[in-house]
Amino acid sequence: MVKYQWTAADMPSLDGRTVVVTGATSGVGAATATAFSRAGAHVVLAVRDVQRGRDAARTMGGSTEVRELDLADLSSIGSFVQSWDGPLDILINNAGVAGRRGARTKDGFDLQFGTNHLGHFALTNLLLPHISDRVVTVASGAHKAGEIHFDDLTLSRRRYGFAEAYGQSKLANLLFVLELQRRLRRAGTKVRSVAAHPGYSATNLGTTGQPKALVAAANLAGRLFAQSSEHGALPTLFAATQDLPEASYVGPDGRGELRGSPTLVGRSAKASDLTTARRLWEVSEQLTGVSFGLDTD
Secondary structure, eight states: OOOOSSOGGGSOOOTTOEEEEESOSSHHHHHHHHHHHHTTOEEEEEESOHHHHHHHHHTTOSEEEEEEOOTTOHHHHHHHHHTOOSOEEEEEEOOOOOOOTTOBOTTSSBHHIIIIIIIHHHHHHHHGGGEEEEEEEEOOGGGGGOOOOTTOTTOOSSOOOHHHHHHHHHHHHHHHHHHHHHHHHHHTOOOEEEEEOOOSBOOOTTTTTSOHHHHHHHHHHHHHHOBOHHHHTHHHHHHHHSOOOTTOEEEEOSGGGSSSSEEEOOOOSGGGOHHHHHHHHHHHHHHHSOOOSSOOO
16 A cells, blocks of 8 residues: 555645646546645636536535636637636646547647647646746656657657657647746746646546457556546645745656655656757747747846
């Protein structure tokens, strides 16, 4: 049995604070939103399926709100931000998808890169004028197998591998965290950009549309070896509420960072490359039409 040294019970009171959690209908996202709500925050569930969001919110208690947001559609992101009114303390970029070859966003990007990175890139920058505390972006240990293919970001001209595509999107998440923090520092704001990963948690990520035998095997492995969604949410909660260095990366402290208490963890050399981070940011601006959300003059 894993002994958790830090749990959601150790979170400070979040009374009067507002938190947005993307992808909060199930899994780690729902567990994250629930913990924030129980700590006293007003939690906005930013979700594709509003009815599923309402069903999830009913189980959370506290102060919750459901708003429609499709990260695979830049127009939906724009509508979400245009309807925002008032302050926002914490943004949790949690939503993630694991698609197959040929799966595209509404704007024509590879589904994984377009949703996991570009969608959150656009959302964060458009919301920045409202954010007062921090942005937490959920990455993955899969970033270590990633490579940013600047010549083929949609992965349309090469053999499409699930791990390669997902790894690229998660590597992009960590590079985004680095460059966002650099720009925040330059803008003179106290807002922090940090990252977290849940380890190996029992979720349905990557099982949609897969063969039944593969789904059954994944579910069995999850029951035997994975930690719960509630425990998988701990690194995100820690990253959002503890006094951490800029651009920190939080994950489980157990073997292989698969499970355990949240702690600061390392990232790959590729995920630490400031030049690549800046180049990816510039390309992301071109693809989304969204630039840094704060005035740096």
